[in-house]
Amino acid sequence: MHRFRPARRLVITAALLACGTGFVAAAELPADVQAKVERAKKRLVEMAADPVVIATVREANTRDASGMNNGKWVDLPDSDPLVKAMLGGKASQLIVKWEQADPTINKILLRDQKGNIVAGSTKPLIYNNATRPVFANALKGQPWAADEIKPDTTTQIPSVHVSAPVLDGGKPIGVIHAGLTAK
DSSP states (O other): OGGGHHHHHHHHHHHHHHHHHHHHHTOOOOHHHHHHHHHHHHHHHHHHTOHHHHHHHHHHTTSOOTTOOHHHHHHSOTTSHHHHHHHHSHHHHHHHHHHHHOTTEEEEEEEOTTSBEEEESSOOSOSBOTTSHHHHTGGGTSOEEOSSOEEOTTTOOEEEEEEEEEEETTEEEEEEEEEEEOO
16 A cells, blocks of 8 residues: 555646646636637737738738848837838728727737738837747637737737738738737
8 A cells, every 4th residue: 555655646746736737727818808809809800801901911921021030120210211111001000090999909010921020000029920829820820819918028018919810812821910908
């Protein structure tokens, strides 16, 4: 009987750790925030289907952005011609109107198929976010939302990230995403 106790302790410890980890991973957003998230996902799908958005992403996918990276982007002032062009285009103007019409959203960004910023309501901190869940998950073809509230990297507002694919003929060609204020 004594020879099984260490194994039993190990199993019990592993089970407790698994339960603890499961509890943290299964944490849910508050009901009011989750309702905002579901509305935002639907709205982003509508935004992603706008002809100006699709055309902007389609055109951006033909450009070579290999000279830009996150480090260079951070150093660019808002007055830089590249930043001004990104924030001043038709898609950005439309995105600003959408953001202003919805007080629950604190930023909206549009990215090409490689995760590069092509339009937005603000200059984001990150130029390319291809490896981040907000981009990578939506590029698979379905709307996505984070399951946690944390300060947004650009705005520092406690937010939930929500995204939707930009589809062209049913194929994901980019992503539109938003920071949803979680108050």
